[in-house]
Amino acid sequence: MHTADLGLPVDVPSTALFTDQYELTMLQAALRAGTAGRRSAFEVFTRRLPDGRRYGVLAGTGRVLDAVENFRFDPDVLRFLRERHIVDAETLDWLAQYRFSGDIWGYPEGEVYFPGSPVLRVEGTFGECVLLETVILSILNHDSAIAAAASRMSSAAGDRPLIEMGARRTHELAAVAAARSAYVGGFATTSDLAAGFRYNIPTVGTSAHAFTLLHDNEREAFRAQVDSLGADTTLLVDTYDVAEAVRTAVEVAGPGLGAVRIDSGDLLLVAHRVRQQLDELGATGTRIVVTSDLDEYAIASLAAAPVDAYGVGTQLVTGSGHPTASMVYKLVARAESGAAGDDAAPLVPVAKKSSGGKTSVGGRKWAARRLDSEGHAEAEVLGTGPVPASLADRQLLVQLVKGGEVVAREPLDAARDRHTAARANLPLSATQLSRGEPVIPTEYWHEGSGS
Secondary structure, eight states, X not given: OOHHHHTOOOSSSOOTTSSOHXXXXXXXXXXXXXXXXXXXXXXXXXXXXXXXXXXXXXXXXXXXXXXXXXOOOOHHHHHHHHHTTOSOHHHHHHHHTOOOOSEEEEOOTTOEEOTTOOOEEEEEEHHHHHTTHHHHHHHHHHHHHHHHHHHHHHHHXXXXXXXXXXXXXXXXXXXXXXXXXXXXXXXXXXXXXHHHHHHOOOBOOOXXXXXXXXXXXXXXXXXXXXXXXXXXXXXXXXXXXXXXXXHHHHHHHOTTOOEEEEOSSOHHHHHHXXXXXXXXXXXXXXXXXXXXXXXXXXXXXXXXXXXXXXXXXXXXXXXXXXXXXXXXXXXXXEEOTTOTTOTTSOEEEOOOOOSTTOOOOOSOEEEEEEEOTTSOEEEEEEEESSOOGGGGGGBOOEEEEETTEEOOOOOHHHHHHHHHHHHHTSOGGGGOOSOOSOSSOEEXXXXXXXX
8 A cells, every 4th residue: 555545645735845945046047048948867876885785775766756746836835935035036937837747767666776776767857857856865865775774684684573663763754754664675564653554554562661660560560461452462571570570471461472572681691581481481472572772783693592573763763874875866868958848859968077986977877687597686787778688678767757647656565575576686695794895786888898
């Protein structure tokens, strides 16, 4: 299910002011110069992956489509721009009629990407495309960073489910987006009800230490929770003495107790002790859930522990040390000079030339993933012009918006399943947590190269 199915609005009535001011001043200057209508192509890509990461995960595409649809300059927004003298009257009149009417292509959500991958391409007039830079980057940079961290964590967790519980560690709206991205990256559930409501992500939650402290003793707290939620609930057992709490929990709920949660201490040691105690008490089916500032490394270190599920908060919603995917939005092609507004005019490549690693490759690019003899990815191949026959059926870009209309909405589960498949298609070293280069190289195809 996606947002449109639920009939929910975006977080604000309009996304038009999720914009840096220079996008509007560029528009004003281009309108005066007569170049705002020149057909253009912008691409979103990253020049490099975060240090040590082997692959990126594209997330937020569905939110981008919502944002583009709701990019409208309503009367209140126009009044703000007028009162602040941000743009002139001609530009305000242009903005009042703004509706994106171009095309958007991109990697489907959940797909993996590498340095240079054109994960999104926005085509239309310069004026309508340039305004979308900030809102697109803010969504893709945040969501892709969270999804990449989630993917590493879910890989480390293996078959054990992960619970997203980072809402209290980030901005309240970012928390909803983070839960969505975590789900794409492999998390099973979220504690955030807004994310569950908006994106139909399964939600979970039982009690915190405050509930135990509210009661005169632990037994009363456990009894109250079991009476309310049933024996299959999860009881938090580290408020006082863990061993005593486990004993009390089984006495109150019986051997059918659903789970116990451990939120502090040496999780590896405590999990082994708790598992042994539960088994001795006859609660052999009771699960053990661990929380407490987990990241992918902590999860991997618990692989040999008798843990059934992990709850992750802070490290997830901050991208596990990499809170942005460092994506950029660059003009890569435009119509020939003097051809403003002419849809038939050929696009010519353009690119920034700069020192310091900020150069980019011009031209409207295609992308394909070449496979080895065993069907695993061996290279991300990018090029302009005709796609070689050997890569024709391995192309990655799909059309998302056509003539201003969204044509590729999909359920969130589709993006989640796609990521699972895409990650499985990478070389095995992709799942290693040790630092390393991208798991496959990025190659640029040139006609006659034989790629």
